[in-house]
Amino acid sequence: MATEQHSQEGVVKHRHRHEGPQKHIVVFIFSIVLTLIAFAAVAAGGVNPAFAVVLLLVMAVLQVFVQMGFWMHLKDRGHLIPIIFMIGGFFVAGTSIIMALYWVWWD
Incomplete structure (x- = not known):
């Protein structure tokens, strides 16, 4: 979040608040939980394969x-x-995969 700081000349300087390690720790734990959920779903063995x-x-x-x-x-x-280039890359990759599957299963 940006905070405003006024200088003596009346110019407003915007300072960005430093993102502390708390948010990174929470996101890291969230990543680990997602990985554990995926691992548990496969390791359980009794889970429906489609699910x-x-x-x-x-x-x-x-x-x-x-x-x-x-x-x-x-x-x-x-x-x-x-972000725009990554979305473009996802679009090209997705289109390529769909077309490859369509080509392989064409009767």
């Missing part, structure tokens, strides 16, 4: 958002261009 696959995909997507948002700092200002 396990869906659960693993959901955990993977959440991990991607956590990794990119907090560890790659994409939640901060000034990261619009990398």
Whole structure:
């Protein structure tokens, strides 16, 4: 969060508050919990395989958002261009995968 600091000339300087380690620790614990949930779903053995696959995909997507948002700092200002390029890359990769599957299973 930005705070305002007035100088003697009347110019407003914006200072960004330093992000402390508390948030990083919470996000790290959240990442570990997501990993443990995914591991437990597979290690349990009695879980329906379709449910396990869906659960693993959901955990993977959440991990991607956590990794990119907090560890790659994409939640901060000034990261619009990398975000746009990553969305473009996801679009190209997703389209390629869908077209490859369509091509393989074409009758």
